[in-house]
Amino acid sequence: MDKPPDATILDPEEGFLTQSRMPRSAPPRSWRTWLIGRPLPSADAPHQTIGKMVGLAVFAGDALSSVAYAPQETLVVLALAGTAAFGYAFPIAIAVTLLLTIVTISYQQTIHAYPGGGGAYIVARDNLGELPAQVAGVALLIDYILLAAVAVSSGAAQIVSAFPLLLPYRVMVAVVMLILIMLANLRGVKEAGAVFVLPTYFFLATAFLVVVLGFIRLFMGNLGTVVDPPPIELIHAAQPLTLFLILKAFASGTTALTGVECISNGVTAFKEPRSHNAAITLIWMSVILGILFLGITYLLGIIGAVPSETETVISQLARTVTGNRGLIYLSVVAGTTIILVLATNTAFAGFPRLAAIQAGDGFLPRQLTFRGSRLVYSRGIVALAIVASLLVFVFQASVTALIPLWAIGVFLGFTLSQLGMAHRWWKIGHLAKGVEVQERGSTLRYEPAWEAKLIVNGLGAVTTALVTVIFALAKFRDGAWIIVLLLPLIVIALFAIHHHYRELAQDLSLEKYGESPRSQRHRVLVSLAGVHRGSLNALDYALSLSDDVTAIHISIDHAQRVELEEQWKLWGRGVRLVVVESPYRTFIEPFLNYVNEICDILQPGERLTIVVPQFVPKHWWHNLLHTQTAFLLRFMLLNQRGIVITEVPYQAG
């Protein structure tokens, strides 16, 4: 265990408490320590970075897991036009891989241009302005939430398929997985990475094994077709094979690209040289993804696999390649299940970082920028877990219901990111040679081949924009409308938050702040319910503040009033007593009326402090036995300028 660094105190004046006699370290909160580990001091922050091997496991789970569903989703759409249309699957896969290549190249450039991380949000912010940036940010936040919900739902479905007894607890299984992944992430990114390295590489090994085995048997001529394939689920009538249908199948296939942006968001999590390591990891990831996606789609066509609700195409491929439902087959299915669950981790790695950046820009609550005891953005992690759990509950852990909500956010993010990069090349191309322009986190300098890069990014922007529109139209009725409706509303909420922070900064600004005149006079009111040790304690305090003290009693009971006036003569220390009758037995209203009247006759520079005796019981539940007048009074007078309410606690016993 590291010894926490000693707290230091700076004291500009000698003789005043300069030495800390107690250790100022974080208190070990036992249950939290047990759950998420001992607190880490801020000084440890730079050490909590990861290498390329761990980075791939942490950030690429999402993208890699998509080979489990993207080929299947393509075939599901093509099946609408009959099995003959399956021939289009491989050309579509090539198109998707081309798109993947474009996006990867674009993000390569982004990672090098933005070593501070931030992905689509940062790029849009620096190059396109506030509105596109917030649209991109919201799109990606939604994407992360849906990724988490989809991945645990899919994982739960796999677990439930293996253990049918768990079927009634599917939603619970998904939520428990979310909580476990949340806890792993609250412990910190390095350890979270360590947890996920083994399963990720296990999945990669099994997936490559199937593809390599498949091609070996293909070249040896003994691959054959799927034995006993599941029955094809026929829609009412076969649709004609239109261009729209092919585009729709292409859109479904592009779900393979979800998660590609995560690495560029998380560049700062990598070891130095950050950009280099992150870029290499991205290339690895895209190459692996492309090979698996193309290989699997090609082999699926050869073996005549059929998309089905009863058996996934991956399962069909695995048993055709291995020839039986043996150990390798089971490993492939298990690996696929695990990678789907771990894909959730990508969301937990990306969401809190992006939310922290947006919060730092003042578009989300600032609390999201605070790092927790384990140096991670705990609030963002917990927020993601809560919202994703809600989604899982509402959609009853159904992947089919969640998928249509998903990809719009991803491709909107891609579009804005590449549009931003394109604009950046445009600006760079129009700079004079040798001139350097500083723009937020990045430096703009003339580059010779800017036209080529502009074209790559421009093409990417157009393509991904098209995919966004196709996705939104094709899946509108299935649930995409929710995102189309929600996204602008959330963006508006973010600007409302931003407006508040800007206004606050102006309100608190010291510009045009003249040295205000010191208050000449200080009036003090003491609220008096009865004459006892508590109220006399408050009276003492009031007299220590000012010589102008008035006690005020709201009278509900006449007998009590008479008694109080008698006692005041004895104990009141000569302080003026004002009694206000309350004919309707209320306390707050007559008190507020009186305070308002005092406020009206207050001189400029005169202050009013209301002292309220507060009885502090030994046990919190004793508060239920007392009316909380001080609390109510504070609440009612919060907006009144120039009034300070002071509760003087009187402790029991």
Place this chain on the structure above:
Amino acid sequence: MDKPPDATILDPEEGFLTQSRMPRSAPPRSWRTWLIGRPLPSADAPHQTIGKMVGLAVFAGDALSSVAYAPQETLVVLALAGTAAFGYAFPIAIAVTLLLTIVTISYQQTIHAYPGGGGAYIVARDNLGELPAQVAGVALLIDYILLAAVAVSSGAAQIVSAFPLLLPYRVMVAVVMLILIMLANLRGVKEAGAVFVLPTYFFLATAFLVVVLGFIRLFMGNLGTVVDPPPIELIHAAQPLTLFLILKAFASGTTALTGVECISNGVTAFKEPRSHNAAITLIWMSVILGILFLGITYLLGIIGAVPSETETVISQLARTVTGNRGLIYLSVVAGTTIILVLATNTAFAGFPRLAAIQAGDGFLPRQLTFRGSRLVYSRGIVALAIVASLLVFVFQASVTALIPLWAIGVFLGFTLSQLGMAHRWWKIGHLAKGVEVQERGSTLRYEPAWEAKLIVNGLGAVTTALVTVIFALAKFRDGAWIIVLLLPLIVIALFAIHHHYRELAQDLSLEKYGESPRSQRHRVLVSLAGVHRGSLNALDYALSLSDDVTAIHISIDHAQRVELEEQWKLWGRGVRLVVVESPYRTFIEPFLNYVNEICDILQPGERLTIVVPQFVPKHWWHNLLHTQTAFLLRFMLLNQRGIVITEVPYQAG
């Protein structure tokens, strides 16, 4: 509309705000006024009393409605031994009526001895001591809650029988009825009485009509037996007719007595002469109840009525007497339904009064003694409605499930009340002639016939104690165990509350309170997150309190610390700045550690005030965008003696 009396201000010192320029009357809160009527000034209180006719309707609904189920419950038990056992019903009814007579005589004496009201609780408190009093109080409170739950459930069952379409909404119907009766009671007892006069007398008219018609036809010899009676629901095997079974049937029959005690609790609601009016009303009620109970039970035996879940015995009697299912029959059934619903009102009249008395004695939260804007104990009324609604929800508005929980409380109350009265006669009998002893609300004076009265009350106590035990044993498994378990726990809770109030009174007592030395020195700490208008405003306030001001900054971010130190040189007004490093990025812990260190070096008589700048946003939801440090700090330091925390609000805009 009455003009509210003007607020008056007593001012012992001339020249200070003595005249109220604004009317100090209660603000007309529109939605509350609409729901429960305009606020009533305290001066109106004595006028809100009721006469005998209205009093019968308000307090006797419970007792009178029991003729709808008590005869039936007796027959249900006897049916266990076969229809031959039904012959015991009338003798049992005579025994119940005898018990009713004893209880009525006892309560007559109670009402005259205790014109201040309070029933069993007061009698037990004054004559038996604190523990029996609280047991009686809790027993009666439970009784009221169950009465409300049973009566609306039974009423809902009747409504649902008439309109089968409402069957799925039975629980909702019961809760809506509870809410309506709650609102009627929140308006005040007089108007609530007016609402219930007509239905109560409608029920009495129809009930007497049936009994009188029945006896006329009996004497004319043409009454006959029930045509087409419902099939008797046979239990597995007929039990032998044991003494235990007869006692059990007797116990079921005694549910007719529930509600007899209400009038003695509510004596103060009656017009003067209170005791006289209340006593007369109690006699009326008992006579009416006795006649109806005996008459109905006798006629049921003659016509051979059969207890059944499909048709109540009252319905069987009504159609046999009238000869058909005509208008009179329907009126009887409707009257029975309405009186069951209105019986709930008895609970709403009794519960809040009893709770207020117990709260006045310091055994329940004092808030229950406050009268609401309509001069009723609003909190008790609302509390009853909430708890009864919960019961209705949990037991799904099933009368059968609720009945076994009910009568224990009633008879425990009777037992303690009559035991108390018996003890009272014993004390009175042993006083010297002519001696008067003041005991709380009542005066003890020798009375000649005290032995006879002691015997009556003693007999009552023994009988009702027996009934309590029989009830608890017979219905233990059906739900009585809940009350047997809960009652002592609630009594313990009440004593815990009492202990708290007693301790508080001692803590606050001015006995042995010497004039404490005035505080010589006042140290002030200002919490400083940044240098801005809000914190400088707080600094100004701090400087107006004392010359010994220290600003304290908890440093999480080094850059921010450096900036703050720079700005402090410019704006800090020469106030000493202490910076505490927080290596674990927490605020509260290092701040508390620092405060604790200051506290340790505080001189006797020295005060510490912590000034916290508080930003008050324009809209409440903006608070979500800020960390509520002041609130947390207040919470953590509440138990630290000698520290006052003052939030200096800084309003936005």
